[in-house]
Amino acid sequence: MKPRSAIPVASAALALALLAFATPPVAAADTVDPAADARAFKKFFTDKFPKLKPEDFVNGPYSMNEDLHKQWEEKEQFPPYEFSLEAGKEMFSKPFKNGKSYQDCFPNKGIGIRQNYPYFDEKEGKVVTLELALNRCREANGEAPFSYVKDDMAALTAYMAFTSRGKPFDIKIPKDPRALEAYQKGKEYFYTRRGQLNFSCATCHIQSPGERIRAEVLAPALGILNAMPIYRSEWSGMGTTSRRFTTCNSQIRGVPLDPQADEYRDLEYYLSYVSNGLPISGPGARP
Amino acid sequence: MSITDNGFSATRRLVLKGAGTVALAGLGVISLDLPAAFAAANDKYPEEAFKQKSEADAIKLLYGRTAELSDKVKMDAPEIAENGAVVPVSVSTTLTDVTSIAFLVSENPNALIASYKIPAGTIPSVANRIKMAKTSNVIVIVEAGGKLYSATKEVKVTVGGCGG
């Protein structure tokens, strides 16, 4: 690291100091009310983008910019995730060595259920995401788990998302204080600034959706997970929600956590809950 | 030497030459399809043309002459590419008896991206997804009735995200 980098350190520390004094912490309501949060969250975006219908938000940056929307429609004629989707469909029906298959691990044989994930598992007392459930199913049947960020997992979740296309997100928070706490931790992670660039998810996806960060148009936080998993031209390949979280962290110079760390599971729980009612549109294509 | 900046002198030269050949052809002295002997017409893969750095050399190797800008060639390309790796570009034209269509990106390491042969009966319109190294002019060439027509548009390309 060249000494030149001393300047960003000083500026980051300075910015932090300024921030600490500039805005006195506001006493937040202590009771956690997810339903009210979700309403406020949706209202914020429908007020900010009055021309957009709620379900448009699931198209991320493409709902924010006409030129991009045209490029997206062009891609959607024969989308680049076509191969991954077909591979996922094939893998999903291929039985494991012990004769069982994914269909035996999931309700309704795994078809049309993606909108209920992630869910809070009261036995485990933690949030369980679709990717985690898939790997647990593999391990329960004597198969090696897939990487959470690579193509196999993305192909499986692509197929499962495809079978749920159009179904509204339906995330439930059971009457269990641990579920409420997981939801609250997810919300806290979403708004907490991190990394040397000192950004939080909200800095980009609440404060400036539709703006550009260099060439990329930022997606609104509402409905941001509805299209997962996504084929990104940037990766020229598929990516799951975990891949998206870890790459976002490293882009703002924060060290990413494990792909299925509790923080990410809670974050996905929060983000999915506040997008309840918006249709699943995965797998999606993105810039 | 890109088409646009000396477009006028090229067309003037072309017109002169065109007039010249017509006059001579009228006399039945030289055969008209001399340019057709170039790679675009026969079906060999134009290896050399794909190796050229500049689009002018690629076009010369592919067709043996220069093209003139024409509003009959309609190119559809984005203002700002969402990503340089996948840039949807398409072309359509009202010109008749089109025999080949080519796409070039002047700032790419090799300018020539694709050259399509359009047999009789095939509609002169192609859509594809191309790679662009950086902001550049995208040029499309349509060969119709032995003459070359072109359209060009600048497409901006930059890196996304927060960077390093």
Next chain:
Amino acid sequence: MRNTVLKSVLTALLVAGATSAFAASEDDFKAAYAAAEAANKEAGSLRNQWTTTASTLAAAKKAADSGDFDHAVAQAKEAEALAKASIFQATSEKERWKNMEIR
């Protein structure tokens, strides 16, 4: 003319300054590196490390391995500053995230 005299005086002072402070020794590096690593570990416990801390630590180690302890100590100190900033960020954000929350 006056300007060049000034400049040469200045550079002389600088050079004297540099050599007069004794060159950093391997022990100085070890101490500075240990402090930086400890701070970064604490940031890890707060689940809020920065990638630049890790790369600066690596640069410090590389400089030390090549025997350039002056540079190594400077890098280690900078890594410590980065780690401390990431700790400050984690603790100050504990409450301040609420300011941005949509209610």
Next chain:
Amino acid sequence: MASTIRVRATSNGDTTEVQALIQHPMDSGFVKDAQGQIIPPHFIQELTFEYDGKAVFVADWGGGISKDPYVKFAFKGGKKGDDLKVSWVDNKGATDTTTAKIQ
């Protein structure tokens, strides 16, 4: 292994619109991999579409065509149920071919 070519050909009576997506890395030879090694050029050079024995569209491609290449065109003629033969060859001599039914 399933074919690398996905074709969608739909006829509306007098013209048939054809879309194709092909699974291929289309490496241009100008990109480096994570270890900094140049990835050698590996791209489809020629893609041919044939309808009742004669070529209706031939694509000569360079390294500048996107990964998993896509192309769309249309030709006069072609009835529902007829065959459309699609084949490609790349710079390493690998090939693949498939025959699709016009919808």
